[in-house]
Amino acid sequence: MxxxxxxxxxxxxxxxxxxxxxxxxxxxxxxxxxxxxxxxxxxxxxxxxxxxxxxxxxxxxxxxxxxxxxxxxxxxxxxxxxxxDRGRFSTAALAELRAAGEEYGRSETGRERTVVIDYSSPNIAKHLAVHHLRSTMLGQAMANLFRAAGYRVVGVNHLGDWGTSFGKLLCAMEHFGEAEGLTARPLAERDDPIATLNSLYTRFHAEMETRPELEEEAREWFRRLETGDPLARARWREIRDLSLARFQRLYDRLGVSFDEVIGESAFEERMGTVVEELEASGLLEESEDAQVVSVGEDVPPFLVRKKDGTTLYGTRDLAAVQQRWETWHFDRCLYVVDAGQGLHFRQLFTVVEKLGWPCADRLEHSAFGVMRMPVDGGWAKGRTRDGRVVLLEEVLDHAVECARRAMEEKGAEVDDPEATAEAVGVGAVIFSDMKARRGKDVNFDLDKIVSFEGETGPYLQYTHVRFCGILRKAAGYSVSEATGQHLDGEADLALLQEVLLFPEVVARAAEEAEPSIVGQYLLGLASSFNAYYAQHRVLDDDPAARGRTTDRLALVDRLRVTFRNGLRWLGIAPLERM
RNA sequence: GCCCCGUUAGCUCAGCGGAUAGAGCACCGGUUUCCUAAACCGGGGGUCGCAGGUUCAAGUCCUGCACGGGGUACCA
Incomplete structure (x- = not known):
């Protein structure tokens, strides 16, 4: 438009x-x-x-x-x-839409600009849980949308693979590994090594109640890790590799990928130089036995080193900022992290500014709201009634199972029912995150997600399926012969105008790092089309209507491309049948 | 206490300072010899938290207040 x-x-x-x-x-x-x-x-x-x-x-x-x-x-x-003059307008509009081909929706808005997006970034040695979905999918959608808007994008998975908790884990392996049967069945041979690590970790905390000396031992293990002790390193490396392999299964299912997977561990060396720079610039202060940088009157200081001398994640984040800037000279660097960490980023960004690094005003916290789980008729943060975290994999499996049942009920005729159910179920879960503005808290209402009715992912997929179905039945017509001049009805024109907005919508969604803008747009367009579809025939056997039929098919084809691209950029698989 | 974020229909949410505030869910009623009913159509339901202000024009911007959520130095 x-x-x-x-x-x-x-x-x-x-x-x-x-x-x-x-x-x-x-x-x-x-x-x-x-x-x-x-x-x-x-x-x-x-x-x-x-x-x-x-x-x-x-x-x-x-x-x-x-x-x-x-x-x-x-x-x-x-x-x-x-x-x-609808005939003329539609002719020009259709020509423009067709010129973009299958790439319709892309633009050059971000030409020559680079955006680094930090998303997903889970902690290793733990399972991906539902709450990881938000950072992972919002970040992936942002990456897709920025690319579509012509930006150069670097997607970074900044793994939590360092810190004192690994000291505890290594210590737990040492003490309780035997009891967990690690000698008989090493981690690598287990179906779910992460589960073993979890139980080791919980056990460590339980034992610490009666054996407080374990805490000092854990610290010692982390020191060994930091100083490159071969055994500590080897065990840590194994945990990391197994975790990554496990994450990858989910990432593959969700269509998530990164340009760089880097852990906090990679910033060990650089942290030293950054701390030196802080010291040299006189920003580093002693406070309550810790080393800090003060960032403002009513804001707590940014902690660089704890009183025991070890560093914190903030220090590693600081080193990561420097590495990203040196490597990519980004125009924007987005942290797709929950809103609860707002203060941390405010502190971090202020320290970057105080250091005089030129990228200070290019850092953004693309915050999202918390995910609440259903608990006793209400909603609560984090865990279910029995205090368990809900695993992402379980949620996906459940949604896929519901999709399979829905397909049976409706008697869906598809080539590959398994793959279709997978796409519908996973798509429903993903779209639930693409609907509302990211800053809003979301209630993770699985029943609602798998209802597949109303404003859902499957609704959008279904609409796309309709386009494909119409085009499949349009044998004997050639979309390339369409002129557009017959798209002169009020309804045809309205649809055409709405389709014409797509590239602007994508560009704005990228600019604002707000995938829901595309989600809302697709919902609106789906609703417009489905209402149109109930009232207007696309395929008309009357030879006299051939021109109009061809034009409408061309419009449906452009709707098809719009949905195909829109859905993909949101991380949802478009389907041809369901 | 201080700092963020939120408050629009019963519920979940859209709403780029512009004409009469919109969807979905839920509830009630209807639509399928015809491109897939995971759809569509109709119905009821609103002092846009409250009070000021800015503006030709405010759900939208500013200030204050109320309520809700989150955060508030050695976890990430």
Whole structure:
């Protein structure tokens, strides 16, 4: 729609004697089609022209704009309403849509700009749980959308693979490994090595109640790890590798990938230099036996080193900022991390600023709200009624199972029922995260997610399936013969205009790092199309209607591309049958 | 205490300072000899938390207040 708005804006600007840029963003849709096909509120022009808006509208309505696809310009109060020469408009619009081919929706908005996105970033030695879904899928969708908007994207999985908890784990392996049967069946030979690590960890904490000396031993193990002790390193390496392999299973299922998988462990050396720089610049202070950088009056200081001399995750984050800046010279660096860590990032960014690093104002915390689980009829953060975390894998399996049942009930005819159920179930779970603005807290309502009705992922997939179904049955028609001139009905035009917005929607979603913008757009478009579909026939056997049928097929084909790309960029698999 | 975030229909949420605030769910009623009913159509349901302010125009921007959530130095 952008090119059309631009053309019209230029024409109006010429006769109204105002800069075209002030007009471009002003266009809107009239509340009622009978008023026109496009509207321009004239209020902002009143200041420039020192005339009342209704009068400006009236004057402009008289002018000859010389835009071939605009048939009539009418003033309705302070609004200037345009009626299109629909045949011409649709012809031009369809040509534009087709020029983009299968890549429709992409743009060059982010040309020459680089954005680093830190997402997923789980801790190793633990399972991925439902709450990891948000960072993982929002981040992946952002990465896809930024790429679609023409940015160079570096997706980073910044693993939590370092810290004192690994001392505890190594210590637990030493003491209780035998009891867990590690000698008989080493971690690598187990179906679920992470489960073993979890129980070792819980056991360590239980034992610590009666054996407080374990805490000191754990610290010693972490020291061994830090100093490169071969045994500690080997065990840590194994835990890391097994965890990654396990994560990969889920990432594959979810269609998630990264350009760089790097752990906090990789910043050991660099941390030293960064701390030196902090010291040299006089920012480092002693406070309550710890080394800190103060960041402001009513904000707690940023901790660099604990009183025992060891570093914290913030210190590693600082080193990571430096590494990312040196490596990629990013224009933006996004942290897709829950809103609860807002303070941490505020501190981190302030320290970067105080250090005078030039990337300080390019760092952003793309925060998202907490995920709440159903507990006793209400909603609570984190865990279920029995205090268990819900594993992501279980949720996906359950959703897929529900999809399978739904397919049986509906008698779905598909080539590969397994793969289809997988795509529907997983798509439903993913879309639940793409619907609301990321900052909102979400209630993880599995029953609602697997209802597959209303504003859901399957609804969007189903709509895409409809496009594919129509096109499949359109033997004897060639979309390439469509001219667009028959898309002159109100409903055809409305759909066409909505489809034309897609590239702008994608660009804005990227700019704002807000995948829900695309999610909402697709829901709206699906609703528009499904209403259209109930009232209008696309395929018409009447030879006299051949031109219109071909044009409508072309429109359906562009809707198909829009959904295909939109769904993929949100991380959801588009289906041809379901 | 201080700092963030939120508050729009019974519930979950859209809403780019612009014309009469919209969806989905739930509830009630309807639609399938015809491109897949995971769909569509109709119905009821709103002092946009409260009070000021800015503006030609405020659900949207600003200030204050109330309520809810989160965070508040050696965990990540």
């Amino acid at each position: 952008q090119t059309f708005k631009r053309e019209l804006a230029a024409a109006i600007a010429a006769v109204a004697d105002v800069p075209p840029e002030t007009l471009e963003g002003l266009f809107s849709s009239p509340p009622d089609r009978s008023l026109g096909d496009l509207a321009l509120p004239c209020f902002p022009l009143a200041k420039l022209r020192k005339t009342a808006p209704p009068q400006i509208a009236a004057e402009l309505a008289e002018a000859d704009l010389g835009v071939p696809w605009v048939k009539e310009v009418r003033a309705t109060g302070p609004y200037l309403n345009f009626r299109f």
